[in-house]
């Protein structure tokens with residue numbers, strides 16, 4: 001007889017079953033793991049379709065409730081992970097399944113040193129569409145990074161992992177964004193902070209930079225807020241005359257970003273220190289890089 005597991009159990013293996021509401025799912029394999037959870041490929045007992053079940057450890061029940069609530073607010077959108085169901089305690093979240101994350105795609109040999117322009121266009125535009133939708137729903141994701149971007153076979157992105165998400169405008173409590181992707185206002189103790197959707201834009205720009213050059217723009221010497229902030233300030237040449245920074249140093253070190261003026265323009269509008277001066281997702285989608293090559297509209301968009 002197959003073993004039914006409880007939400008409090010931490011180790012799961014293929015063949016075990018997970019009950020969520022009236023449905024029962026069998027674990028096929030592990031898909032990935034993050035700070036709060038492990039995600040499994042599962043099949044429902046009634047059909048041979050596939051789902052992903054995010055199993056969140058009990059000590060992170062606050063994040064689980066947060067993510068569940070957020071997915072309910074967001075509903076369906078072509079660039080947000082589809083939410084199917086949740087257990088009563090929110091520790092099991094049943095989600096639409098995707099084969100690949102952007103993190104895995106960026107490690108594939110042909111893309112390690114940068115992706116072709118058309119691929120960058122499709123991936124980054126679909127992330128921005130998702131961010132534009134989040135901003136309309138007043139949700140700040142606060143942990144945008146390649147591990148939290150799922151890709152479908154046509155490279156259209158779905159933002160996932162809403163465990164750190166927070167309502168736009170809420171008062172700061174802790175730095176939710178991973179170093180390397182963190183916006184400067186999230187790690188600068190001198191700034192009175194509120195969560196705004198502009199925080200996700202800086203993280204987005206770090207990803208766009210990586211897709212073009214094969215490198216992340218702001219890799220700190222050590223994994224601390226202070227080192228991350230220093231790296232951003234140095235790479236963007238911040239000084240009194242230039243408080244919002246510029247891309248000169250990055251252009252010199254990574255000349256690839258100058259190859260396509262339209263991508264460079266998006267980066268220069270998004271990698272801006274002051275969030276009030278930083279472009280929004282809507283502003284960026286209006287730039288030539290996204291307008292000049294529109295992809296066909298999808299139902300629901």
Ligand SMILES: Nc1ncnc2c1ncn2[C@@H]1O[C@H](COP(=O)(O)OP(=O)(O)O)[C@@H](O)[C@H]1O
Nearest residue numbers: 032033034035036037039052096097098147161
């Ligand atoms: N719907 C999904 N389909 C396929 N893989 C997924 C899905 N959701 C998450 N994953 C994989 O599981 C990993 C961890 O999920 P995530 O929601 O980011 O958890 P955490 O909150 O612990 O970071 C992701 O980085 C990704 O590799």
Ligand SMILES: [Mg+2]
Nearest residue numbers: 034147148161
């Ligand atoms: Mg994650």
